[in-house]
Amino acid sequence: MSEIEQNPALSGQRNDPSFENVWQELKWRGLVHVSTEETELEKVLSGESITYYCGFDPTAPSLHLGNLVQLLNMRRLQLAGHKPLGLVGGSTGLIGDPRQTAERVLNTKETVAEWVGKLESQVSRFLSFEGENAARMVNNLDWTANLSAIDFLREVGKYFRVGTMIKKETVAARLNSDEGISYTEFSYQVLQGYDYLKLHQLYGCTLQTGGSDQWGNLTSGTDLIRKAEGKSAYAYGTPLITNSDGTKFGKSEGNAIWLDAEMCSPYTFYQFWLNTADADAISRLKVFTFLSRAEIEALEKEVAERPFARKAQKELAYLVTSLVHGVDATEKVIAASAALFGQGELGDMDEATLRAATQELKSTTVTGEDLDIISVLMASGLSESKSAARRTISEGGAYVNNVKYSDHEAVVSREDLLHGRYLLVRRGKKNLAVVEVS
Template structure:
């Protein structure tokens, strides 16, 4: 299995003459400012670039991971990153497609700023010739009075241009409309770029293509105020080949915080990637070379049942986000659940994560008939069907075949005193949690 790229290791894929060509091949550029000028700058100069992350939740999610890895690629290519966590923009939130955001308290936003800052920092290096810098836009916006903001910044924005921004236009044409607060968000983001250009020589901003209106607010403001030409890259919104939204598991966001999405669940998400999507995911979310990815694409086409590309993808991304040790635990858990390892080797936290991903029955302490548990977990439609499965030898408790229709689960069989895994046949799994 390929090794996960080290932050201190310069990315050196001989397939590419420059990082711009690599970004294009990986499908990371949906829209940009002057393409030729941007390619030239990334090939000939040390570019200072930034990406902003708003604390509108306690964790970043998979959509943000695209930007974090793009930042990392650019740094490995010799460019200098600025990670911005929006202490001020997070108090407002960028306009959503549907409705106004619920504003969080200043105390909550301040707490989330620190959580997100720590997450961003994990993907950047703060040493070497191009060390990263972290900033909080509250540091410069909190010093501005409303009058100064309107006189010095607001005068450079034209309402006619602002209402043409895609998300703003959609909201204006909806029943919900848009408040002046969210309408002004693009001005604040433009101010970020202007400050970073002045203070750090920043000439490139990255973000999702759905943020393009906000990104160009910054390039336009720097041009108007400083007379300088600066750049922006908008990455494509990632969708699954079947048309479903990427980045959701069972309808919920896949978070980068292990307390919100466990490393086991995170690993399973990537392991379940469809064959039609896996090559594109390898390009965007791993640092494997073009040669390595093309070889995995060939193996997927020839032997899709081996799921080799998915296994590499899950290992690489999980290692990037949660570390190699957590990834190895997730792999061991995945193997043990399907009878290819020892369930007794799994710690209680991992078992709890496994149970969270499976149909689960929560029962009280005491002895329980396995037939009843098969029904409670949904592995059998009725008690008679459950007893038939047991009679035919098709039920497993903690990977051990259950003998007899009247078999029971007692306290001595529980893992860590409260867990048991049930399996019907080879693939149908469920968990039992005893005592709450």
């Protein structure tokens, strides 16, 4: 059984029956910001199976939440009966698409090749490679590695007009900045357009999807196919997602939310979604889950009537974490969250999950063998003095690893350490800290 078949969060359904076609569902979910020939594209997507693609450049060793929008978008189209091509840019990753602000740092060929492998693995988890509309992974280095600069200019460059290229939004912004833009990054749109042309020639690909910030690159491909082949091809861009309060989506404490578990733990990932604001919860459910319109509208009603229950956020966190990290990892995260506050077994938590779950708590390191409870409370910072520690114990509010301590003379031994190193110290119901014993 393939990985996607083992993950019920990704299984979805071919179409939500409440929609006339997949295009209408995409629009309801807020996944269409701009497109070529919308009426014709809707008709195409409602007809026989077509081949489409979305590209991902290896500019980091992992994809992030912005990429997740595109991955789930690809899965929706596949569930509607269309054939996906997942492209990881072994050649475009050596260049990097232009950013609004400054030139990218060019990574080594060895680094890019390593990251290509990692991204291919991530993309593959969201698509099915079996059946009539099986997915295929492609790498644009396959058709550019042996292409000479002369051939590229003669066969591809002749179709591009500089006047049109400099009007592309990102290019125009960079040209008007102090930073300017190098010929390397300026040429990126030609390379992406060439990708679409090659996929059209090799696999009959007629649709490209991506973020609306990539619109200039997407249309470079549709224009090239029209000029070089005399045929129609389509593209549509998803909107950039922002939070209702104006802050940037996809970051927590200023750090990107990555899909790689080593770069962003499943616990941190789950908590990010759990902390979604009420005003954003429903739109996130539309974009990042395969819940039906009826299910989402029921949760929308729940948010309006019982916002304190945070049912939409809990469903969102569970489903998206299951999509990315699997159901088992998600269940462990939920159990870990409960265990922190005495509603589960801390000893059942693996060390990586424990460290992730406690990384934002007060923490300190102490040395020694067995420690008395007074010293532990003081070391944790939850009691500022011996008298305060004694008072906490007397009031029944002292816990170490969820065990209540009532004796002022009690000792916490090394045998009590979690994973031989950690003590989770709690004062009352909600005040937590970590003491690491070296």
